[in-house]
Amino acid sequence: xxxxxxxxxxxxxxxxxxxxxxxxxxxxxxxxxxxxxxxxxxxxxxxxxxxxxxxxxxxxxxxxxxxxxxxxxxxxxxxxxxxxxxxxxxxxxxxxxxxxxxxxxxxxxxxxxxxxxxxxxxxxxxxxxxxxxxxxxxxxxxxxxxxxxxxxxxxxxxxxxxxxxxxxxxxxxxxxxxxxxxxxxxxxxxxxxxxxxxxxxxxxxxxxxxxxxxxxxxxxxxxxxxxxxxxxxxxxxxxxxxxxxxxxxxxxxxxxxxxxxxxxxxxxxxxxxxxxxxxxxxxxxxxxxxxxxxxxxxxxxxxxxxxxxxxxxxxxxxxxxxxxxxxxxxxxxxxxxxxxxxxxxxxxxxxxxxxxxxxxxxxxxxxxxxxxxxxxxxxxxxxxxxxxxxxxxxxxxxxxxxxxxxxxxxxxxxxxx
Amino acid sequence: xxxxxxxxxxxxxxxxxxxxxxxxxxxxxxxxxxxxxxxxxxxxxxxxxxxxxxxxxxxxxxxxxxxxxxxxxxxxxxxxxxxxxxxxxxxxxxxxxxxxxxxxxxxxxxxxxxxxxxxxxxxxxxxxxxxxxxxxxxxxxxxxxxxxxxxxxxxxxxxxxxxxxxxxxxxxxxxxxxxxxxxxxxxxxxxxxxxxxxxxxxxxxxxxxxxxxxxxxxxxxxxxxxxxxxxxxxxxxxxxxxxxxxxxxxxxxxxxxxxxxxxxxxxxxxxxxxxxxxxxxxxxxxxxxxxxxxxxxxxxxxxxxxxxxxxxxxxxxxxxxxxxxxxxxxxxxxxxxxxxxxxxxxxxxxxxxxxxxxxxxxxxxxxxxxxxxxxxxxxxxxxxxxxxxxxxxxxxxxxxxxxxxxxxxxxxxxxxxxxxxxxxxxxxxxxxxxxxxxxxxxxxxxxxxxxxxxxxxxxxxxxxxxxxx
Numbered sequence: 001x002x003x004x005x006x007x008x009x010x011x012x013x014x015x016x017x018x019x020x021x022x023x024x025x026x027x028x029x030x031x032x033x034x035x036x037x038x039x040x041x042x043x044x045x046x047x048x049x050x051x052x053x054x055x056x057x058x059x060x061x062x063x064x065x066x067x068x069x070x071x072x073x074x075x076x077x078x079x080x081x082x083x084x085x086x087x088x089x090x091x092x093x094x095x096x097x098x099x100x101x102x103x104x105x106x107x108x109x110x111x112x113x114x115x116x117x118x119x120x121x122x123x124x125x126x127x128x129x130x131x132x133x134x135x136x137x138x139x140x141x142x143x144x145x146x147x148x149x150x151x152x153x154x155x156x157x158x159x160x161x162x163x164x165x166x167x168x169x170x171x172x173x174x175x176x177x178x179x180x181x182x183x184x185x186x187x188x189x190x191x192x193x194x195x196x197x198x199x200x201x202x203x204x205x206x207x208x209x210x211x212x213x214x215x216x217x218x219x220x221x222x223x224x225x226x227x228x229x230x231x232x233x234x235x236x237x238x239x240x241x242x243x244x245x246x247x248x249x250x251x252x253x254x255x256x257x258x259x260x261x262x263x264x265x266x267x268x269x270x271x272x273x274x275x276x277x278x279x280x281x282x283x284x285x286x287x288x289x290x291x292x293x294x295x296x297x298x299x300x301x302x303x304x305x306x307x308x309x310x311x312x313x314x315x316x317x318x319x320x321x322x323x324x325x326x327x328x329x330x331x332x333x334x335x336x337x338x339x340x341x342x343x344x345x346x347x348x349x350x351x352x353x354x355x356x357x358x359x360x361x362x363x364x365x366x367x368x369x370x371x372x373x374x375x376x377x378x379x380x381x382x383x384x385x386x387x388x389x390x391x392x393x394x395x396x397x398x399x400x401x402x403x404x405x406x407x408x409x410x411x412x413x414x415x416x417x
Numbered sequence: 418x419x420x421x422x423x424x425x426x427x428x429x430x431x432x433x434x435x436x437x438x439x440x441x442x443x444x445x446x447x448x449x450x451x452x453x454x455x456x457x458x459x460x461x462x463x464x465x466x467x468x469x470x471x472x473x474x475x476x477x478x479x480x481x482x483x484x485x486x487x488x489x490x491x492x493x494x495x496x497x498x499x500x501x502x503x504x505x506x507x508x509x510x511x512x513x514x515x516x517x518x519x520x521x522x523x524x525x526x527x528x529x530x531x532x533x534x535x536x537x538x539x540x541x542x543x544x545x546x547x548x549x550x551x552x553x554x555x556x557x558x559x560x561x562x563x564x565x566x567x568x569x570x571x572x573x574x575x576x577x578x579x580x581x582x583x584x585x586x587x588x589x590x591x592x593x594x595x596x597x598x599x600x601x602x603x604x605x606x607x608x609x610x611x612x613x614x615x616x617x618x619x620x621x622x623x624x625x626x627x628x629x630x631x632x633x634x635x636x637x638x639x640x641x642x643x644x645x646x647x648x649x650x651x652x653x654x655x656x657x658x659x660x661x662x663x664x665x666x667x668x669x670x671x672x673x674x675x676x677x678x679x680x681x682x683x684x685x686x687x688x689x690x691x692x693x694x695x696x697x698x699x700x701x702x703x704x705x706x707x708x709x710x711x712x713x714x715x716x717x718x719x720x721x722x723x724x725x726x727x728x729x730x731x732x733x734x735x736x737x738x739x740x741x742x743x744x745x746x747x748x749x750x751x752x753x754x755x756x757x758x759x760x761x762x763x764x765x766x767x768x769x770x771x772x773x774x775x776x777x778x779x780x781x782x783x784x785x786x787x788x789x790x791x792x793x794x795x796x797x798x799x800x801x802x803x804x805x806x807x808x809x810x811x812x813x814x815x816x817x818x819x820x821x822x823x824x825x826x827x828x829x830x831x832x833x834x835x836x837x838x839x840x841x842x843x844x845x846x847x848x849x850x851x852x853x854x855x856x857x858x859x860x861x862x863x864x865x866x867x868x869x870x871x872x873x874x875x876x877x878x879x880x881x882x883x884x885x886x
Contacts, residue, residue, distance in 0.1 A: 007803060014806045017813035024820035025842050028827060032835045083461055122458045156605070157462035164464060186473040186604065194467030223472075306536055310578070340534045348531060379532070386530040386546065 041073045042081050049090040063094065070098040078102070083126055088133065088164045096133035105135070112142045117151060125157040132161055140169055147177045156187055163191030171197035179206065179214050189217055193224060200225035207234045212243035219249035223256045232261040239265035244274035251277065255284035262288055267296055278303065279311035286315030294323035298330050302338035309341055316345045324351045331374035343379030352379070352387045360398040373406050421796055427789040428798060434782045438775055439814060446821060448659035453719050453825045460720070463601055469501050475604055476504040477596060477675070478577030482569030483509055483587035487517040489726060491525040492624030493587045496723065498553050502596040506555045508573040509587065513563025522558055526550040539571035539686035547576070567687035567694035574686060582681060586672040588726040590623040595722035599675055602716050611680045611702060612715040614669040615722040616653040619645050623724035634832040636840060641734065643844055644852035645727045647819050654822040657717035665768030666715040667703065671695035672725045692872050693744040700752045707761045719829050735859040742863025743871065745776045780860040812846040819845030
């Protein structure tokens with residue numbers, strides 16, 4: 001056993017490890033201190049802009065002070081603050097103006113046109129933001145190219161930026177990107193819905209576009225503009241479109257628009273060949289709270305597609321208690337799915353519970369007893385037990401006895417659909 | 418060969434192993450740093466307000482199995498119902514708890530029994546009843562017989578309605594942005610991204626305080642919890658991000674994992690044949706998609722999505738970590754056909770070998786080194802000074818890994834005050850002497866349990882709270 005000597009490489013390994021540890025330790029602390037300094041600059045600029053400092057001075061003076069404060073910070077600090085400050089408003093605008101002034105238009109334009117990937121793409125995104133906020137009139141062509149760029153990150157960031165800008169041209173660029181596609185139309189749609197600009201007139205025109213994807217997205221986005229002129233007839237036409245996704249979107253948006261056209265289209269779509277169109281038609285009728293539509297939806301409880309059956313149940317539940325009469329009929333359906341579904345809907349609507357309570361309290365009623373018997377048989381033990389749980393303990397005992405009298409011992413077992 | 422030769426050979430093997438592990442760590446760390454920078458910048462270009470209000474954000478079913486979680490389940494479910502996300506449902510599955518979990522749920526969320534006819538797409542034990550909250554109709558509670566976490570997840574999946582499912586733990590309290598931040602990645606490329614996971618932090622009492630604001634998180638006053646926090650940070654920031662970069666993210670954490678529902682259906686749900694479902698399912702996804710040559714990405718994100726409860730005693734920690742070691746070994750053994758198999762791309766050539774090197778072989782070499790080090794000193798193969806200096810170098814290198822993890826995490830979140838960061842960085846080198854020995858023991862125990870064929874969960878008992886102390 002020996003303590004010394006030790007090999008030089010061991011000392012070197014230890015020394016390198018110690019130095020690396022100290023360096024990484026220092027890097028974390030310095031990074032944090034620099035971040036605190038950045039925050040102070042940002043807070044000071046924000047205080048000037050919001051009037052927290054010298055509230056008596058006019059807005060122009062305060063803005064100048066905010067820009068002076070940013071001008072005193074290193075340009076890298078302001079760049080980082082601009083990256084980290086989301087949205088539009090006085091502060092992002094001031095940051096953008098400061099950066100544009102510090103590096104100059106030519107530099108930012110060159111960065112905004114730089115199509116390299118890797119880290120350069122993020123600087124390009126910053127440049128687009130700076131130009132869009134500080135010199136919006138000069139940003140149109142740059143943003144038009146960026147929103148259709150081959151780089152997904154640049155495209156996505158530009159779409160988000162355009163959705164925040166309060167200019168008609170920004171929304172028009174988004175609509176153009178939606179039309180030209182084919183990349184991430186859902187992200188462009190999200191930006192369009194967030195946009196403060198109304199582009200209903202442009203979207204209505206797209207309802208007649210020859211491309212199904214464009215018709216689909218315009219129909220989806222028109223939900224935000226239910227009062228647009230000529231919308232209902234156009235959507236009613238699209239509800240007969242060759243493309244099932246377009247039919248689905250038309251039925252959905254019509255449900256938000258409301259009116260007779262919506263009812264007609266949804267009723268027609270209940271017999272559509274495509275399952276998801278039938279499902280959305282059923283949900284649309286539920287949304288419309290159409291009193292007389294329940295009987296049209298009930299047959300879908302026996303649909304061959306699980307999603308359609310599920311949608312039919314949700315639709316009937318959304319229609320409320322007045323759908324119950326139509327649903328009761330399905331308790332005698334030859335299809336087990338329909339019987340199960342009807343029992344589930346009546347259970348959720350509270351119909352089973354009400355019938356049980358009435359029959360337990362009042363004089364016997366033949367029709368009511370028949371309905372209860374059918375319900376208990378179609379629903380099985382679980383729905384029966386669940387309904388009894390909803391009753392107060394006193395009524396529960398009587399209801400349990402009543403079900404015994406009706407001879408509706410349920411089959412039991414787990415429900416399956 | 419004499420004892421001298423055997424010990425010499427063992428010392429060399431341990432050195433080679435150690436050097437390989439640190440080299441692997443360094444490579445993965447470099448990839449993690451790149452991935453972290455990319456995801457952080459990407460997140461800064463996102464308009465979260467627009468996403469949170471968008472109808473085009475894909476709806477999600479959150480499935481939360483709960484077994485004997487009476488202490489934290491209400492806070493966990495409250496946090497799930499408060500998520501900032503346009504459309505989602507929460508399916509809590511009470512997996513035959515023997516404590517007051519079900520009573521707490523009924524009382525807190527005003528549950529009423531509302532049966533539904535559901536599709537049995539995945540096998541699961543008998544479902545006793547289904548409840549819906551009167552307070553928040555997005556909450557469904559399934560009460561079923563005990564069958565383990567995978568079984569409970571399958572039961573929840575049978576009732577889940579949406580195209581994406583997010584499996585979570587019921588002892589984790591989530592931040593409001595959790596789902597939105599994670600789903601933004603899935604929404605970008607739903608065809609290729611089949612799974613997303615994100616970082617969770619650790620706490621003895623996750624239900625206390627609101628740590629989601631920047632600077633609002635504080636470290637614990639117990640060293641054991643802080644060592645676990647560092648462990649989590651290193652695992653998520655230094656490893657999983659790098660694995661994502663190279664597309665072999667082989668462990669979606671059970672506390673928070675988003676999956677495309679059609680993928681779960683295609684693979685037949687979660688498997689009860691393994692001790693834990695999370696890592697096995699992630700392996701299965703990669704194995705399946707790569708075997709069929711289909712695009713598949715599982716992404717780990719750097720953002721914290723919530724706080725989970727960590728064991729606060731050494732016994733509980735050993736129990737938990739032994740189980741983790743057993744699960745890793747079980748899974749790697751089961752999917753050994755992927756090992757160095759070019760058919761499985763980066764998963765087969767890098768991911769599985771990395772797991773074998775860093776996780777499966779670790780307890781073996783740890784045991785060897787504990788035996789061999791004193792022998793080598795006794796035989797004069799290594800001097801006492803060398804031994805101490807090498808230990809010191811290892812401790813400092815662990816400190817470097819810790820500092821990098823803290824630095825990257827802090828750059829993205831600014832979650833902890835500077836004083837707490839300094840405290841954590843000072844703990845980094847001590848990890849080797851105060852925390853690793855516990856893990857060495859737990860990992861060796863886990864490996865032995867695997868060899869014995871143990872499949873039990875060994876859930877650690879809940880930490881003491883003021884109310885039950």
